[in-house]
Amino acid sequence: MTQRREFSGGMKGKNLRYLDEKRGEPSAHTRAGFLLIEHFSLPAFTQALDTIVTANLLRAKLFSSCTFGLQDGEVTSDLGLVIRPDARLEMLALKDLDLLVICGGYRTELKASEELIDILRTAAEQGITLAGLWNGAWFLGTAGLLDGYRCAIHPEHRPALAEMSKIAQVTSEAFVVDRDRLTASSPTGAFHMALEWIRGLHDNALIEGIEDILSFEESRYRRIKPAKNICVSAPLREVVKLMDANLEEPLELEQLAVYAGRSRRQIERLFQEQLGTTPQRYYLELRITEARRLLQHTELSQVEVLVACGFVSPSHFSKCYSSYFGYRPSKETRLVK
Template structure:
């Protein structure tokens, strides 16, 4: 064990309303990594744009070590995102990331930090991931980035994880690559994290677990619905594809989900529409089209029935910062 080797230094860039959970999980993994190897293999600094403190989405403030200062080429920048990522991705931050990336600095985005990296053009032609709630809007905003639905992605010197405890998985991988799997396993045990996930694991619970029903045909139909929002599939075709009659499919949804297939499908489409309205600058008409509504008036009517407001008012409240 070479205790004289140079520590690997991480600069955690906290954006406004950052996710405290994701940031803390990453930091704790590094702290335990030092314990695992018996010396300070990892060091870190907390940075943000201006000021001495930065407040997370839970209101807790973190004391900063630095602002948007230059970092060393061997450092790793970790962009910690959270809520309202578009507003909290400022021009100075984008310019700083571009400047540091030109040195060849490794850069990671955790939680919604991938948005900031993509906005700076640092993920063009790369693979990445982002929190599932931001997946639809990210795809619309950055078609040049290959977006995956996994818990974390490593693509060269660009890394990303989806938020929450997924930063543990990413940093366990970093520790394993740096110091071996035994060290990573020790850290996992210390964090009482007994099911580490790989780069291939998905973010969300399985459909049966999410809906609380273990019915393979029902899960298959819901999967088809989720994958075909822009061009909805008729209930008769959905039923046929899983070897059922339309009436049997109706009974299945009524029995387990207390709604018709048509109603359930509509709720999925409206949820995606709401995400796009709240998280992107897409026009209401384009949001409607992206969610399978050919008529803006029909979209507005359905949206009002579901959320008791219109898409235009929803967009207006977002733009004024009331979301």
Template sequence: MPHSPSSAPPLPDDPRPGTGSDLRGADAARPRHFAFVLLNNFSLLSFSSALECLRIANRMAGYALYTWELQSLDGETVTCSGGTVFAVSGTIREQARDDTILLCSGIAVQDETDRRLLSWLRREARRGLTLGGLCTASYALAKAGLLDGKRATIHWENQDSFAEDFPDVTLTKSVFVVDGNRLSTAGGTSSIDLMLKLIADHHGEDLANAVADQLIYSSIRTDQDTQRLSVPTRIGVRHPKLSQVVHMMEANIEEPISPAILARDVGMSTRQLERLFRRYLNRSPKRYYMELRLQKARNLLMQTDMSVINVALACGFASPSHFSKCYRAQYHTTPYRERGSQSTRLSI
């Protein structure tokens, strides 16, 4: 597999913005270098989205603005979560100080985050390198202590477990975060948004827009955009009071709010709230709230090492026996069996 950028010949007469000789200057002789570190079961979409942005930027400019290489922990081939095997140029090593390291992971990042990786990340951080995590790789950066006191993001499905494991990290719901020389993305196509921002910072918005056009990426997101769809879009209902109540439920899982208080806060009676949920969601507010709490509990059981009792408390269940009864009714298994059946965690 080639590891150098795909560079087109110079295009002096190319009329496209951000291409050709208008970008040539001091940076032309010093392309920025990215080291992609692939962990087994990494997300192919997150990785390829980032890499394609660099390749297309080179093509639009007509020469190498960026170079890159692929590395693994042991220098051996790496398999992505879709089963495709990737060759790499070598093992993780000391990078040049102005390089950017992008750690790529996906399923079972905890199993891939060993002492050697953590030690290497800490050494490179002490040398001042920019370090980024694509998809679930924010977990490895946080485990190394490199996100303490910083803003970061991770895929929405893993936010509950991440928040429990790393309370010193300011976790956001943004599609990507740049906090100094720490980068993180929420997975999927959010790698495109991060790389377009970096390209714009390095070489101007015209080039970033040209790259987006090549990708047929019509809506570039910023770090102010959240990764999940809005409540009305997710539940398929555009009723402002219903959306407000669902948002309140999602924000108060550990200490659930009674239906009477929810109804009062949106200016309706409990009976009106009941009818609203029955009409649009075909369930009672109490049932909908319970399903939200059990979904979070399931995420924590599969993605963290929290005890079943602590999971119950984090999801608003005062009694472990009540939690187990509700969990069995919803998922047809007990929390203890669910925990035992999970051989991998932090999966996307």
């Protein structure tokens, strides 16, 4: 049986985000509910929900989610798409929630029934974290649940919230996480708000993994640029960028030296001093990491992946893959929807 190889230098932390390592203690399960109010912002809602779903892709069953309406029946989003929530929001539903998100939108009417205000206040009393998307913060404010808190709301509704919640600090930020109140004024803000909420519950490796998957780059395939995630000197960063840009046809060390304006010996010393590895090994780990990302998050065949990542044959690719991940590439879990 082949002994597993460990990643070195800047690639170790990156791959630990994706490896399903067994942990001593099982992670707590967290439950999120989304209240969809008529004309809610579908992009803001999906950004927040997608962040939670992606966390589950990396570590199964961390979160569960459900949707609520103010009444029975369907709710129409700001894009005209109709959604039927899982249930009507009632007091009884609060016992199954850790987070309740109020999803508003540009055309959502700023009107809260006494029943909704009572539910929100009860949720706060029970220690449930409360969140508002787009103008969702207004509903928290009208229930008196933003007093003494910083918050974010869409600019269109900022004056109305500031007038009603005089003790709240209404900001112009895209999102605000203040203790047990989370608010976002835009779809992008909803993504970062959800990410910060998860950060408060789990480790940075999970957060960086979610970012790698959801923060698409210019290319069709690349999720991240590894050079951004390692703290190295400018000369070494230039070499790593060259490697990153040439995965399909890997450059020889002599070529890297010429393009970077350094000698081979200088490059070897930089890698050893700053990343604790050799250029050749780092290049291999960069390519095998990208190969796993492509297998998980695209529909490319194994042959297409090995070619895209500069491997000369299926057997060589399988051997390298197995040595790092403990199983053949054909056994990799596909996460594409």
